[in-house]
Amino acid sequence: MRMSINDVSVTFTRAGSTVEALKDINLSLHEGEFVALLGPSGCGKSTLLTCLGGLMTPTKGEIVVGDSVVENPDPRRAAFVFQDYSLLPWKNILDNVGVGLRFAGVGKQERRQRSQELLEMMGLSQWGESHPGQLSGGMQQRVAVARALAMDPSILLMDEPFGALDEQTRRSLGESISTVLTQNKQTVVLVTHSLDEAIYWADRVIVMSARPGRVMAEVQIRQPRPRPLEFIAQEDFAQLRSQLFLMLNEAMGHDQQANPLEPQRA
Amino acid sequence: MKTQARIGRVAVVVAGLLVWELLTRFDLIDSDFVSTPIAVGVAFTEMLRNSEVLSALASTGGNILLAFIIGTVIGVIAGTVMGLSKTLWQAYSAPLLFLMSTPKSIFLPIFILLCGIGSTSAVVFGAFEAAVFVTINVAAGMALVEDRHMKVARAFKASWAQTILAVVLPSALPGIFTALWFGIRHAFIGVLIAELWASSDGVGGLIRVYAEQLHTDKTLALMLAVTFLAIIAGTIWNHLETRLTRWRQSSAAGAATTTATS
Structure with a gap:
């Protein structure tokens, strides 16, 4: 479903002072598009997703x-995948996947069947009866994606879904989820501070600046999805990466010395 | 190690009983006041056939159950409300904690004045004692509800009732269990204290009567019976709690739970 963001601004009052988190954001997403919101921490990208x-x-x-x-x-319109799963x-895992369906009043039988399908899609079919504490971080995040997809949402909202995972896990997870999302023709908004993640996943990368968060620039990634992992090693990828790197650097305030990747790890 | 600990424990008890028996045998202490282990044992077995004692046990048991139910219902409601409202928590947590650490028996005369001498004041006092502890523990249990889980409930469009059932109660369950256990314990204590002071019936009343008549053996036997009941209740409770919060053992993220004490 088409989504448009019209003149959105958000201000908070924190400890007596007013903080402008987002200022005059205008964006539109068309159906099936995968958009990555990229920016330094404090640029309000998670606020926008919220x-x-x-x-x-x-x-x-x-x-x-x-x-x-x-x-x-x-959740039928837009379902969340949170950073901390x-x-x-x-x-148990099956009930976690079906929790949104349960809230929506879907009967137990249908709920379990749908949840089981999604677990199979995520390669977790044998874990249905386990509890989250028994699963690794990567597996838990796949459950969280399944929980969102169970609602069959028009839009999927992912807030740094791989932030807490190690490099290897996020790569393999990225590839498998990417395939699932492309098959489902989901519109996706992904918040990330990783250049690689944004380029590998998205059709369009939106670069945001910090305080107040504004849209600085956007870059189209034309490579068809789902993309093979080899895409990361290609020349196009490297070019896009350096282009975005410079934009991000500018977004952080023109400081040529600063490493835009460094402070975002916070 | 476990068997050694067990042997050590039994040895101390047996030695204690032996010393007690010997001291009274050789008239080093007066058996009229302290009785003897054997006499207490005999009184205990006789007591189990004594209808006066059995009906006292039944009446006290009923009072405890009633006090527990009333105190817990009040406490769970008050604790939930306090746990959900920051303002109420700030307003009432300090006086409640103060009340919790004060020996509540000092309020007993008020209850006796209001409810008279007998079962009613025992039940009301027991309920009061239980309600204080249940309220604090339920409210503390509510603090275990994590914001991120509440966010999931909101994002996935849970109704108010669904949020309570699917997120708040399971999160607060360890606190609620602690609360219920305190409810049982303090209903028990409250009812017995009230009966000891101001009731002619029930176990408390009977203990007082026996003690006043210098039936030390019977007094001690009755205390023994009460202790056994408390131990049995505690064991049942522990098993129930382990069963119902089983997910915690499998969860690496399982937080420390037990909250307020005594």
């Missing part, structure tokens, strides 16, 4: 999905 999913109302402006303005969370530790 607004897109209706967990927060912008101070100014509006977000429109299809014909309706986003005011409240609706946030699985419910007292529920």
Whole structure:
């Protein structure tokens, strides 16, 4: 479903002072598009994602999905994959995947069947009866993706989903999830501070600047999806990477000495 | 090691009983006041056939159950409300914690004045004692609810009731279990204290009567019975808690749980 972000600004009041997190964001996403929001920490990219999913109302402006303005969370419209997985530790994996369906009043039989399908898609079919504490971080994140996909959402919102994982895990996870998402023709918004992740995944990379968060630039990645891992080793990739690196550097305030990757690890 | 610990424990008890028996045998201490282990044993077996004792046990058991139910219901509701509202927590946590560390028996005369001498004041006092501890522990249990799990509930559009059932209660379960255990314990203590002071019936009343009549053997036997009941209740409770919070053992992220004490 088409999504447009119209003049969105967000201001917080924190400890008496006003912080401008986002300023005049205008963007539109078409159906099936994969967009990466890239920027230094504090650029408000996660705040924007929170607004897109209706967990927060912008101070100014509006977000429109299809014909309706986003005011409240609706997982069928836009489902979240959170950075810290946030699985419910007292529920087994199958019930975690089906939790949104349960909230939506879907019957037990249908719920379990759908959850099992998704676990198979994620290569976790034999883990249905386990609890989240028994799974590795990468597996838990795949469960969190399955939980979001179970709602069959028009839009998938991912907030640094691989941030907590090691390099090897995020690569292999990236490849498998990428395939699933392309098959599902999902519209995806991915928040990340990793250049590689943004280029490997997205059709379009939006570069944001810090405080107040604004859209600085955008770059189209024309390589068809799903992309093989070898894409990372190709010349195009390297070029895009250096292009984005410079943009990101500028987004951080023109300091030629600063390494744009460094402070974002916080 | 475990067997050694067990042997050590039994040895001390047996030695204690032996010393006690010998001291009274040789008239080093007066058996009228302290009785003897054998006399207590005999009184204990006789007691199990004594209808006066059995009906006292039944009446006290009923009072404890009633006090537990009333105190727990009040405590769970008050604790949930306090746990969900920051303002109420800030307003009432300090007085409640103060109340928790004060011996509540000093309030007993008030309860006796209000409810008279008998079962009613025992139940009401037991319920009061239980409610204080349950409230604090349930409220503390609510603090175990994590924001990220609440966010999941919101993002996946859980209704208010679904949020409580699927997120709040399971998160707070360890706290609630601790709370219920304190509820049982303090209903037990409250009812017995109230009966000891102001009731002619029930186990507490009976202990007082026996003690006043210098039936030391019977007094001690009755105390022994009460202790056994408390141990049995505790064991059952432990098993139940382990069963219902089993996911915690498999979860690496399982947080430390037990909250307030005594």
